[in-house]
Amino acid sequence: MPAAQPITAAPSAVGMSAAALARVDGHLKRRYLDSGRFPGTQLLVYRRGHIVHNAVQGLADVERQAPVKANTIFRIYSMTKPLTSVAFMMLVEDGRVALDEPVAKYIPEWSNLGVFLGGIAPTFLTRPPARPMLIVDLLRHTSGLTYGFQNRSNVDAAYREKKIGEFELAGTLDAMIADLAGIPLEFSPGEAWNYSVATDVLGYLIGKISGQPFEQFLHERILDPLGMTDTGFFVPPDKAHRLAACYAADGKGGFTLYDDPAKSSYLKPPGFVSGGGGLLSTSTDYLTFCRALLNRGELDGVRLIGPKTLALMTSNHLPGGRDLTEMSTSMFSEATNAGVGFGLGFAVTMDPAKTLLPGSRGEFYWGGAASTAFWIDPAEQLITIFMTQLLPSSAYPVRRELRTMVYAAISASNL
Structure with a gap:
């Protein structure tokens, strides 16, 4: 049976302050909505088994003056990655694949991938890698792959030329692998x-290893069992009126329309099914997934993965126990790097003091390109989900502000 929806409780019943949570809403309204920086927002806070705050503000569609509602459907972009990573780890639990296997075992055409030394496409100078790319490298983003929109190197430029990993996805997964x-x-x-596009590669591998299309596997093993009926790679006609518009920051404190919900490519099944950034969802649906993770991989009798597997996923897997400041070469990151490691599909807080933000050791999280975000704090039995639709996620420090203000609303800590 699908998971039951949690009961709403007063913040005080679970050790949180209603007044402090109201201040978060006021901050979002003053700094981001009234100023014209964001079109609309939704903030959902869950603690100790209850929803204690679920506030919608502003507009989901400015052009049509449609307000954000509790069931508005958002493009969650890279918040797709944790779902894909959990799906892949199901195959690991099934004994179908192992983390230390070379990727070329499943993608033979990658057997001779070299490391960039110089040149431009299609004539590159390369050297052999020190070791083969392993499955674990895809999950923790240490594969050597990239995203074209980083605009940093000749390799990025080659991705852009082939339209690999762009927001407006072209082609198919098979074509991406070949390119x-x-x-x-x-x-x-x-x-x-x-x-990088590593999580898109995981989606391809899920299809190849399971013998069924990636999107079918995701529905059968995660979305349908949990009752996440508003989550998918496109919005069906009967729900199209709930799709939010997506906007892009204009660099002047405002925004322009990026994707009109009445004309969006998300209104039909995609040719490229992106495990790295293709899903749409609601805050309620995403909360269901997060609750299963907070509950050690199971929710209302539906077990996604075992607690030991989830513990493995939410441990830091960066070589040598380093954090992202020591290992990241990325110009595009959803993480604040100091004190933060990376697990198998999630950023993981290792040392809250180094982050200069309140939080807990062992919390795990990620976000999406349109400024959406979530985090799960097992120590505090806390889940926070933030939805909006503004590209890029680096336009404003809203995630840091939310982290500070939501934790400030805890009046009785579990620690």
Whole structure:
């Protein structure tokens, strides 16, 4: 049976302050909505088994003056990655694949991938990698792959030329895999951390290893069992009126329309099914997924993965126990790096003091390109989900502000 929806409780019943949570809403309204920086927002806070705050403000569609509602459907972009990573780890639990296997075992055309030394596409100078790319490198972003929109190197430029990993996804997963066979790696696997199309590759591998389309596997193993009926790679016609518009920051404190919900490509099934950034969802649906993770991989009798597997996923897997400041070469990151490691699909807080933010050791999180975000804090039994639709996520420090203000609303800590 699908998971039951949690009961709403007064913040005081679970050790939180209603007045402090109201201040978060006031901050969002003054700083981001009244100023014209964001079109609309939704903030959902869950603690100790109850929803204690679920506030919607502003507009989901400015052009049509449609307000954000509790069931508004948002593009969650890279908040797709944790779902894909959990799906892949299900195959690991099934004994179908292992983390230390070379990726080339499943993608033979990648057997001779070199590491970039110089040149431009299609003539690159490369060297052999120090070691093969492993499955674990895909999950923790140490594969040597990249994203074209980082605009940093000739390798990035080759991605852009092939339209690999762009927001407006083109082609198919199979075509991406074939194209990547002709582009060198940014670095030898395991030597650095770089945000990349690696999770899209995981989606491809899920399809290849499971023998069924990636999107079918995701529905059958995660979305349908949990009752996440508003989550998918496109919005069906009967729900199209709930799709928010997506906007892009204009660099002047305002925004312009990026994706009109009445004309969006998300209104039909995609040709490219992106495990790295293709899903749409609601705050309620995403909360269901997060609750299963907070509950050690199970919710209302539906077990996604075992607690030991989840513990493995939410441990820091960066070589040598380093954090992202020591390993990241990425110019595009959803993480604040100091004191933060990376697990198998999530950023993981290792040392809250180094982050200069309140929080707990062992909390795990990520965000999406349109400024959406979530975090799960097992120590405090806390989940926070923030939804909006503004590209890029680096436009404003809203995630840091939310982290500070939501934790300030805890009046009785579990620690």
